Amino acid sequence: MKQIDKEKFGAFIAQKRKEKNMTQKDLAEKVYVSAQAVSKWERGQSLPDISLFMPLAEILQVSLVSLIEGEEEVMKDPKTEGLLQKIVEINEEKELKRAKISMKKLGTLAIILSLVGGEYFILYKYFGLNINNFLTSGILGLVFSSYFWLLADDRLPSYYDANKISFVSDGIFRMNMVGVYFNNKNWKPILKYLRVWVILMMAVYPLLGFIQGIKAVIAMAIFLVLGFLPIYIIAKKYE
Template sequence: MKQIDKKLFGSFIAQKRKEKNMTQQDLADKVYVSAQAVSKWERGKSLPDITLLMPLANILDVSLVSLLEGKEEVDPKAEGLLEKMVGINEDVKVSKGKINKKRLGILLIILAAVCLEYLILYKKFNLEIANFLTPGILGVIFSTYLWLAVDERLPSYYDENRISFVAQGIFRMNMVGVYFNNKNWKKILTYLRIWIILLMVIYPMAGFLNDKYAMIAMSVVIITTFAPIYVISMKNQ
Protein backbone atom coordinates (compact mmCIF):
# COMPACT_ATOMS: atom_id res chain seq x y z
CA MET A 1 0.00 0.00 0.00
CA LYS A 2 1.30 3.43 -0.91
CA GLN A 3 2.40 5.47 2.10
CA ILE A 4 1.44 9.11 2.54
CA ASP A 5 4.38 11.48 2.15
CA LYS A 6 4.12 13.39 5.42
CA LYS A 7 6.35 16.23 4.25
CA LEU A 8 4.39 16.73 1.04
CA PHE A 9 1.10 16.38 2.88
CA GLY A 10 2.13 18.96 5.47
CA SER A 11 3.46 21.44 2.91
CA PHE A 12 0.21 21.19 0.95
CA ILE A 13 -1.88 21.93 4.04
CA ALA A 14 0.31 24.91 4.90
CA GLN A 15 0.07 26.22 1.32
CA LYS A 16 -3.72 25.93 1.17
CA ARG A 17 -4.15 27.36 4.65
CA LYS A 18 -2.10 30.43 3.73
CA GLU A 19 -4.03 30.86 0.48
CA LYS A 20 -7.16 31.21 2.62
CA ASN A 21 -5.42 33.68 4.95
CA MET A 22 -5.87 31.35 7.91
CA THR A 23 -3.46 30.98 10.81
CA GLN A 24 -2.66 27.59 12.27
CA GLN A 25 -4.95 28.47 15.16
CA ASP A 26 -7.79 29.32 12.74
CA LEU A 27 -7.51 25.92 11.09
CA ALA A 28 -7.17 24.19 14.46
CA ASP A 29 -10.36 25.82 15.73
CA LYS A 30 -12.32 24.61 12.71
CA VAL A 31 -11.42 20.95 13.28
CA TYR A 32 -11.28 21.12 17.10
CA VAL A 33 -7.59 20.36 17.56
CA SER A 34 -4.72 22.36 19.01
CA ALA A 35 -2.55 24.71 16.98
CA GLN A 36 0.35 22.44 17.97
CA ALA A 37 -1.34 19.54 16.18
CA VAL A 38 -1.66 21.60 12.98
CA SER A 39 1.98 22.64 13.31
CA LYS A 40 3.03 18.98 13.53
CA TRP A 41 1.03 18.14 10.40
CA GLU A 42 2.59 20.99 8.44
CA ARG A 43 6.10 20.04 9.55
CA GLY A 44 5.54 16.43 8.52
CA LYS A 45 5.81 15.16 12.09
CA SER A 46 2.41 13.48 12.22
CA LEU A 47 -0.81 12.91 10.29
CA PRO A 48 -4.35 13.83 11.32
CA ASP A 49 -6.87 11.25 12.43
CA ILE A 50 -8.80 9.64 9.59
CA THR A 51 -12.01 11.30 10.83
CA LEU A 52 -10.46 14.72 10.12
CA LEU A 53 -9.52 14.10 6.50
CA MET A 54 -12.86 14.99 4.90
CA PRO A 55 -13.38 18.09 7.12
CA LEU A 56 -9.85 19.26 6.28
CA ALA A 57 -10.40 18.75 2.57
CA ASN A 58 -13.68 20.70 2.74
CA ILE A 59 -12.17 23.56 4.76
CA LEU A 60 -9.22 23.88 2.37
CA ASP A 61 -11.47 23.48 -0.71
CA VAL A 62 -9.50 20.57 -2.18
CA SER A 63 -10.39 17.00 -3.05
CA LEU A 64 -9.58 14.24 -0.61
CA VAL A 65 -7.12 12.70 -3.07
CA SER A 66 -5.39 16.06 -3.59
CA LEU A 67 -5.05 16.45 0.17
CA LEU A 68 -3.44 13.05 0.64
CA GLU A 69 -1.28 13.28 -2.48
CA GLY A 70 -0.17 16.79 -1.56
CA LYS A 71 -0.78 18.17 -5.05
CA GLU A 72 -3.54 19.66 -7.18
CA GLU A 73 -3.45 17.33 -10.21
CA VAL A 74 -4.70 13.86 -9.30
CA ASP A 75 -6.65 11.02 -10.88
CA PRO A 76 -10.36 11.94 -10.48
CA LYS A 77 -11.33 8.25 -10.59
CA ALA A 78 -9.54 7.69 -7.31
CA GLU A 79 -11.72 10.16 -5.43
CA GLY A 80 -14.81 7.98 -5.08
CA LEU A 81 -12.80 4.97 -3.95
CA LEU A 82 -10.93 6.98 -1.35
CA GLU A 83 -14.12 8.48 0.04
CA LYS A 84 -15.45 4.94 0.50
CA MET A 85 -12.28 4.00 2.35
CA VAL A 86 -12.62 6.98 4.65
CA GLY A 87 -16.23 5.92 5.18
CA ILE A 88 -15.12 2.83 7.08
CA ASN A 89 -15.72 4.74 10.29
CA GLU A 90 -19.43 4.12 9.59
CA ASP A 91 -18.82 0.65 11.02
CA VAL A 92 -17.84 2.32 14.28
CA LYS A 93 -21.10 4.27 14.25
CA VAL A 94 -23.09 1.03 13.82
CA SER A 95 -21.23 -0.54 16.73
CA LYS A 96 -21.80 2.57 18.80
CA GLY A 97 -25.52 2.37 17.98
CA LYS A 98 -25.74 -1.14 19.42
CA ILE A 99 -24.03 -0.01 22.59
CA ASN A 100 -26.43 2.92 22.84
CA LYS A 101 -29.43 0.56 22.89
CA LYS A 102 -27.96 -1.18 25.91
CA ARG A 103 -27.20 2.15 27.58
CA LEU A 104 -30.70 3.40 26.76
CA GLY A 105 -32.26 0.48 28.61
CA ILE A 106 -30.10 1.08 31.69
CA LEU A 107 -30.77 4.83 31.58
CA LEU A 108 -34.55 4.36 31.35
CA ILE A 109 -34.52 2.11 34.43
CA ILE A 110 -32.44 4.67 36.36
CA LEU A 111 -34.66 7.58 35.33
CA ALA A 112 -37.78 5.61 36.30
CA ALA A 113 -36.26 5.03 39.75
CA VAL A 114 -35.47 8.75 40.08
CA CYS A 115 -39.04 9.65 39.13
CA LEU A 116 -40.30 7.24 41.80
CA GLU A 117 -38.05 8.96 44.35
CA TYR A 118 -39.43 12.37 43.37
CA LEU A 119 -43.00 11.08 43.66
CA ILE A 120 -42.32 9.75 47.18
CA LEU A 121 -40.68 13.01 48.23
CA TYR A 122 -43.70 14.93 46.97
CA LYS A 123 -46.45 12.66 48.27
CA LYS A 124 -45.01 11.35 51.54
CA PHE A 125 -42.72 14.17 52.64
CA ASN A 126 -44.59 17.15 51.11
CA LEU A 127 -41.41 18.42 49.46
CA GLU A 128 -42.20 21.28 47.09
CA ILE A 129 -41.96 20.54 43.38
CA ALA A 130 -39.53 23.45 42.97
CA ASN A 131 -36.92 21.46 44.92
CA PHE A 132 -36.60 18.78 42.26
CA LEU A 133 -38.05 20.30 39.12
CA THR A 134 -34.81 21.98 37.99
CA PRO A 135 -32.42 19.08 38.78
CA GLY A 136 -34.96 16.71 37.28
CA ILE A 137 -35.29 18.52 33.94
CA LEU A 138 -31.59 19.37 33.61
CA GLY A 139 -30.62 15.91 34.81
CA VAL A 140 -32.71 14.20 32.17
CA ILE A 141 -31.25 16.39 29.42
CA PHE A 142 -27.61 16.06 30.45
CA SER A 143 -27.74 12.40 31.45
CA THR A 144 -29.44 11.46 28.16
CA TYR A 145 -26.78 13.28 26.17
CA LEU A 146 -23.85 11.94 28.21
CA TRP A 147 -25.14 8.37 28.15
CA LEU A 148 -26.24 8.18 24.53
CA ALA A 149 -24.60 10.85 22.37
CA VAL A 150 -21.03 11.35 23.64
CA ASP A 151 -18.52 8.91 22.13
CA GLU A 152 -16.34 6.93 24.53
CA ARG A 153 -13.35 7.07 22.17
CA LEU A 154 -11.48 10.19 21.14
CA PRO A 155 -9.67 10.63 17.80
CA SER A 156 -6.08 9.38 17.89
CA TYR A 157 -4.60 12.91 17.71
CA TYR A 158 -5.65 13.33 21.36
CA ASP A 159 -3.07 10.67 22.23
CA GLU A 160 -0.38 12.51 20.27
CA ASN A 161 -1.01 16.01 21.67
CA ARG A 162 -1.77 17.66 25.00
CA ILE A 163 -5.36 18.77 24.42
CA SER A 164 -7.54 20.08 27.25
CA PHE A 165 -10.70 20.60 25.17
CA VAL A 166 -13.34 18.10 24.04
CA ALA A 167 -16.22 18.97 21.72
CA GLN A 168 -18.83 16.46 20.62
CA GLY A 169 -22.01 18.00 19.26
CA ILE A 170 -23.42 20.36 21.89
CA PHE A 171 -21.14 18.85 24.54
CA ARG A 172 -18.17 21.08 25.43
CA MET A 173 -15.57 20.43 28.11
CA ASN A 174 -12.45 22.50 28.75
CA MET A 175 -10.43 22.04 31.94
CA VAL A 176 -7.07 23.72 32.55
CA GLY A 177 -4.46 21.15 33.52
CA VAL A 178 -6.47 18.18 32.24
CA TYR A 179 -5.20 16.63 29.01
CA PHE A 180 -7.77 14.29 27.49
CA ASN A 181 -6.69 11.08 25.80
CA ASN A 182 -7.99 7.55 25.28
CA LYS A 183 -6.46 6.39 28.56
CA ASN A 184 -8.55 8.71 30.68
CA TRP A 185 -11.53 9.82 28.57
CA LYS A 186 -13.73 6.73 29.03
CA LYS A 187 -13.10 6.80 32.80
CA ILE A 188 -13.90 10.53 32.95
CA LEU A 189 -17.06 10.03 30.89
CA THR A 190 -18.16 7.11 33.08
CA TYR A 191 -17.67 9.27 36.17
CA LEU A 192 -19.71 12.12 34.65
CA ARG A 193 -22.53 9.72 33.76
CA ILE A 194 -22.68 8.38 37.31
CA TRP A 195 -22.24 11.83 38.87
CA ILE A 196 -25.16 13.40 37.00
CA ILE A 197 -27.46 10.57 38.09
CA LEU A 198 -26.31 10.84 41.73
CA LEU A 199 -26.86 14.60 41.58
CA MET A 200 -30.44 14.03 40.43
CA VAL A 201 -31.00 11.65 43.35
CA ILE A 202 -29.30 13.67 46.10
CA TYR A 203 -29.98 17.31 45.13
CA PRO A 204 -33.69 17.37 46.11
CA MET A 205 -32.68 16.38 49.66
CA ALA A 206 -31.32 19.92 50.04
CA GLY A 207 -34.95 20.91 50.57
CA PHE A 208 -34.72 19.43 54.07
CA LEU A 209 -31.61 21.45 54.97
CA ASN A 210 -31.36 24.93 56.42
CA ASP A 211 -29.47 27.64 54.52
CA LYS A 212 -26.15 26.95 56.25
CA TYR A 213 -26.07 23.26 55.40
CA ALA A 214 -27.51 23.91 51.95
CA MET A 215 -24.45 26.08 51.18
CA ILE A 216 -22.14 23.34 52.44
CA ALA A 217 -23.96 20.84 50.25
CA MET A 218 -23.53 23.11 47.22
CA SER A 219 -19.78 23.36 47.91
CA VAL A 220 -19.58 19.57 48.05
CA VAL A 221 -21.40 19.34 44.70
CA ILE A 222 -18.91 21.72 43.07
CA ILE A 223 -15.90 19.89 44.50
CA THR A 224 -17.20 16.48 43.48
CA THR A 225 -17.83 17.79 39.97
CA PHE A 226 -14.23 18.73 39.18
CA ALA A 227 -11.82 17.18 41.69
CA PRO A 228 -12.36 13.53 40.63
CA ILE A 229 -11.84 14.46 36.98
CA TYR A 230 -8.43 15.92 37.83
CA VAL A 231 -7.56 12.79 39.81
CA ILE A 232 -8.65 10.47 36.99
CA SER A 233 -6.71 12.55 34.48
CA MET A 234 -3.50 12.58 36.50
CA LYS A 235 -3.62 8.83 37.03
CA ASN A 236 -4.19 8.12 33.33
CA GLN A 237 -1.95 10.55 31.45
Protein backbone atom coordinates in the same frame (compact mmCIF):
# COMPACT_ATOMS: atom_id res chain seq x y z
CA MET B 1 -4.23 9.16 2.61
CA LYS B 2 -5.94 9.83 -0.72
CA GLN B 3 -9.41 11.30 -0.38
CA ILE B 4 -12.37 10.52 -2.61
CA ASP B 5 -13.01 13.22 -5.20
CA LYS B 6 -16.62 14.13 -4.42
CA GLU B 7 -17.36 15.75 -7.78
CA LYS B 8 -15.86 12.89 -9.75
CA PHE B 9 -17.61 10.35 -7.54
CA GLY B 10 -20.97 12.13 -7.94
CA ALA B 11 -20.66 12.49 -11.71
CA PHE B 12 -19.87 8.78 -11.99
CA ILE B 13 -22.93 7.78 -9.95
CA ALA B 14 -25.13 10.08 -12.06
CA GLN B 15 -23.70 8.59 -15.27
CA LYS B 16 -24.23 4.96 -14.21
CA ARG B 17 -27.70 5.73 -12.84
CA LYS B 18 -28.81 7.29 -16.13
CA GLU B 19 -27.36 4.36 -18.08
CA LYS B 20 -29.73 2.12 -16.13
CA ASN B 21 -32.68 4.48 -16.77
CA MET B 22 -33.11 5.15 -13.05
CA THR B 23 -34.23 8.40 -11.52
CA GLN B 24 -32.63 9.75 -8.36
CA LYS B 25 -35.76 8.61 -6.53
CA ASP B 26 -35.37 5.08 -7.92
CA LEU B 27 -31.79 4.85 -6.71
CA ALA B 28 -32.69 6.40 -3.36
CA GLU B 29 -35.40 3.80 -2.76
CA LYS B 30 -33.00 0.95 -3.49
CA VAL B 31 -30.49 2.10 -0.83
CA TYR B 32 -33.12 3.45 1.60
CA VAL B 33 -32.12 7.12 1.55
CA SER B 34 -33.89 10.26 0.35
CA ALA B 35 -33.79 11.53 -3.23
CA GLN B 36 -32.23 14.70 -1.79
CA ALA B 37 -29.31 12.63 -0.47
CA VAL B 38 -28.69 11.14 -3.92
CA SER B 39 -28.90 14.62 -5.44
CA LYS B 40 -26.22 15.85 -3.01
CA TRP B 41 -23.94 12.92 -3.92
CA GLU B 42 -24.30 13.60 -7.63
CA ARG B 43 -23.61 17.32 -7.17
CA GLY B 44 -20.46 16.55 -5.21
CA GLN B 45 -21.78 18.07 -2.00
CA SER B 46 -21.48 14.95 0.13
CA LEU B 47 -20.55 11.27 0.13
CA PRO B 48 -22.68 8.27 1.08
CA ASP B 49 -22.15 6.49 4.37
CA ILE B 50 -19.48 3.81 3.95
CA SER B 51 -22.11 1.12 4.56
CA LEU B 52 -23.78 2.14 1.26
CA PHE B 53 -20.73 1.66 -0.96
CA MET B 54 -21.24 -2.07 -1.56
CA PRO B 55 -25.00 -1.78 -2.26
CA LEU B 56 -24.35 1.12 -4.65
CA ALA B 57 -21.66 -0.85 -6.49
CA GLU B 58 -24.01 -3.80 -6.86
CA ILE B 59 -26.97 -1.70 -8.03
CA LEU B 60 -24.87 0.24 -10.54
CA GLN B 61 -23.01 -2.97 -11.50
CA VAL B 62 -19.53 -1.59 -11.06
CA SER B 63 -16.61 -2.67 -8.91
CA LEU B 64 -15.92 -0.99 -5.58
CA VAL B 65 -12.65 0.31 -6.99
CA SER B 66 -14.41 1.92 -9.97
CA LEU B 67 -17.07 3.43 -7.70
CA ILE B 68 -14.56 4.93 -5.29
CA GLU B 69 -12.27 6.20 -8.06
CA GLY B 70 -15.24 7.48 -10.08
CA GLU B 71 -13.85 6.01 -13.26
CA GLU B 72 -15.17 3.52 -15.79
CA GLU B 73 -13.59 0.09 -15.29
CA VAL B 74 -10.47 1.05 -13.40
CA MET B 75 -7.88 -1.72 -13.66
CA LYS B 76 -9.29 -4.25 -11.22
CA ASP B 77 -6.95 -5.93 -8.76
CA PRO B 78 -8.76 -8.82 -7.01
CA LYS B 79 -6.73 -8.24 -3.85
CA THR B 80 -7.63 -4.54 -3.77
CA GLU B 81 -11.28 -5.28 -4.41
CA GLY B 82 -11.34 -7.91 -1.66
CA LEU B 83 -9.60 -5.58 0.77
CA LEU B 84 -12.10 -2.80 0.10
CA GLN B 85 -14.98 -5.20 0.69
CA LYS B 86 -13.48 -6.26 4.02
CA ILE B 87 -13.02 -2.62 5.07
CA VAL B 88 -16.67 -1.87 4.25
CA GLU B 89 -17.86 -5.00 6.07
CA ILE B 90 -15.76 -4.18 9.15
CA ASN B 91 -17.23 -0.67 9.27
CA GLU B 92 -20.74 -2.08 8.92
CA GLU B 93 -20.07 -4.44 11.83
CA LYS B 94 -18.76 -1.53 13.91
CA GLU B 95 -21.91 0.47 13.18
CA LEU B 96 -24.11 -2.47 14.16
CA LYS B 97 -22.14 -3.00 17.36
CA ARG B 98 -22.37 0.72 18.17
CA ALA B 99 -26.14 0.59 17.62
CA LYS B 100 -26.45 -2.40 19.97
CA ILE B 101 -24.37 -0.62 22.63
CA SER B 102 -26.53 2.49 22.27
CA MET B 103 -29.71 0.45 22.73
CA LYS B 104 -28.19 -1.17 25.83
CA LYS B 105 -27.26 2.25 27.23
CA LEU B 106 -30.72 3.57 26.37
CA GLY B 107 -32.36 0.72 28.28
CA THR B 108 -30.08 1.20 31.29
CA LEU B 109 -30.67 4.96 31.32
CA ALA B 110 -34.45 4.50 31.02
CA ILE B 111 -34.45 2.24 34.11
CA ILE B 112 -32.29 4.67 36.11
CA LEU B 113 -34.42 7.68 35.15
CA SER B 114 -37.55 5.75 36.10
CA LEU B 115 -36.10 5.13 39.56
CA VAL B 116 -35.18 8.81 39.96
CA GLY B 117 -38.66 9.77 38.77
CA GLY B 118 -40.08 7.44 41.42
CA GLU B 119 -37.96 9.17 44.05
CA TYR B 120 -39.27 12.57 42.95
CA PHE B 121 -42.86 11.35 43.14
CA ILE B 122 -42.38 9.98 46.67
CA LEU B 123 -40.69 13.19 47.86
CA TYR B 124 -43.50 15.29 46.41
CA LYS B 125 -46.46 13.08 47.32
CA TYR B 126 -45.51 11.77 50.75
CA PHE B 127 -42.93 14.23 52.10
CA GLY B 128 -44.45 17.44 50.77
CA LEU B 129 -41.25 18.61 49.07
CA ASN B 130 -41.83 21.65 46.86
CA ILE B 131 -41.57 20.79 43.16
CA ASN B 132 -39.07 23.66 42.71
CA ASN B 133 -36.59 21.66 44.81
CA PHE B 134 -36.12 19.08 42.08
CA LEU B 135 -37.31 20.84 38.92
CA THR B 136 -33.86 22.28 38.11
CA SER B 137 -31.96 19.09 38.94
CA GLY B 138 -34.49 17.07 36.95
CA ILE B 139 -34.26 19.17 33.79
CA LEU B 140 -30.47 19.58 33.87
CA GLY B 141 -30.01 15.94 34.83
CA LEU B 142 -32.18 14.77 31.95
CA VAL B 143 -30.25 16.90 29.44
CA PHE B 144 -26.77 15.93 30.63
CA SER B 145 -27.55 12.28 31.33
CA SER B 146 -28.95 11.96 27.78
CA TYR B 147 -25.74 13.49 26.44
CA PHE B 148 -23.26 11.52 28.57
CA TRP B 149 -25.05 8.19 28.15
CA LEU B 150 -26.25 8.33 24.56
CA LEU B 151 -24.52 11.06 22.55
CA ALA B 152 -21.00 11.46 23.93
CA ASP B 153 -18.41 9.49 21.99
CA ASP B 154 -16.19 7.16 24.02
CA ARG B 155 -13.25 8.23 21.87
CA LEU B 156 -11.76 11.64 21.25
CA PRO B 157 -10.31 12.65 17.86
CA SER B 158 -6.77 11.33 17.36
CA TYR B 159 -5.24 14.82 17.55
CA TYR B 160 -5.95 14.82 21.30
CA ASP B 161 -3.32 12.09 21.69
CA ALA B 162 -0.73 14.04 19.73
CA ASN B 163 -1.27 17.42 21.42
CA LYS B 164 -1.70 18.76 24.94
CA ILE B 165 -5.33 19.89 24.95
CA SER B 166 -7.01 20.90 28.19
CA PHE B 167 -10.57 21.31 26.92
CA VAL B 168 -13.30 19.19 25.34
CA SER B 169 -16.07 20.79 23.31
CA ASP B 170 -18.88 18.80 21.75
CA GLY B 171 -22.44 20.07 21.22
CA ILE B 172 -23.91 21.32 24.51
CA PHE B 173 -20.95 20.00 26.49
CA ARG B 174 -17.92 22.13 27.39
CA MET B 175 -15.12 21.15 29.75
CA ASN B 176 -11.94 23.13 30.36
CA MET B 177 -9.61 22.07 33.16
CA VAL B 178 -6.30 23.88 33.64
CA GLY B 179 -3.41 21.48 34.14
CA VAL B 180 -5.27 18.51 32.67
CA TYR B 181 -4.64 17.15 29.19
CA PHE B 182 -7.43 15.05 27.72
CA ASN B 183 -6.62 12.02 25.58
CA ASN B 184 -8.00 8.59 24.75
CA LYS B 185 -6.45 7.05 27.85
CA ASN B 186 -8.30 9.22 30.35
CA TRP B 187 -11.43 10.25 28.45
CA LYS B 188 -13.31 6.94 28.74
CA PRO B 189 -12.93 6.64 32.55
CA ILE B 190 -13.82 10.35 32.87
CA LEU B 191 -16.96 9.79 30.84
CA LYS B 192 -17.91 6.79 32.96
CA TYR B 193 -17.59 8.89 36.10
CA LEU B 194 -19.64 11.74 34.59
CA ARG B 195 -22.43 9.28 33.76
CA VAL B 196 -22.56 8.18 37.39
CA TRP B 197 -22.16 11.68 38.83
CA VAL B 198 -25.00 13.26 36.84
CA ILE B 199 -27.39 10.53 38.02
CA LEU B 200 -26.27 11.05 41.62
CA MET B 201 -26.82 14.78 41.16
CA MET B 202 -30.40 14.12 40.09
CA ALA B 203 -31.01 11.80 43.04
CA VAL B 204 -29.25 13.74 45.82
CA TYR B 205 -29.94 17.39 44.94
CA PRO B 206 -33.67 17.33 45.90
CA LEU B 207 -32.73 15.95 49.34
CA LEU B 208 -30.91 19.22 50.05
CA GLY B 209 -34.38 20.75 50.34
CA PHE B 210 -34.61 19.16 53.78
CA ILE B 211 -31.44 20.95 54.90
CA GLN B 212 -31.82 24.56 55.96
CA GLY B 213 -29.59 27.64 55.72
CA ILE B 214 -25.80 27.48 55.63
CA LYS B 215 -25.79 23.70 55.90
CA ALA B 216 -27.53 23.41 52.52
CA VAL B 217 -24.94 25.74 50.93
CA ILE B 218 -22.06 23.70 52.40
CA ALA B 219 -23.67 20.45 51.28
CA MET B 220 -24.08 21.80 47.75
CA ALA B 221 -20.45 22.99 47.68
CA ILE B 222 -19.26 19.54 48.76
CA PHE B 223 -21.45 17.93 46.12
CA LEU B 224 -19.96 20.14 43.37
CA VAL B 225 -16.42 19.45 44.57
CA LEU B 226 -17.18 15.73 44.35
CA GLY B 227 -18.18 16.39 40.76
CA PHE B 228 -14.91 17.97 39.63
CA LEU B 229 -12.15 16.77 41.94
CA PRO B 230 -12.48 13.07 40.94
CA ILE B 231 -12.40 14.10 37.27
CA TYR B 232 -9.10 15.87 37.85
CA ILE B 233 -7.71 12.83 39.71
CA ILE B 234 -8.87 10.39 37.01
CA ALA B 235 -7.52 12.62 34.23
CA LYS B 236 -4.07 12.89 35.83
CA LYS B 237 -3.98 9.18 36.66
CA TYR B 238 -4.51 8.07 33.05
CA GLU B 239 -2.87 11.04 31.37
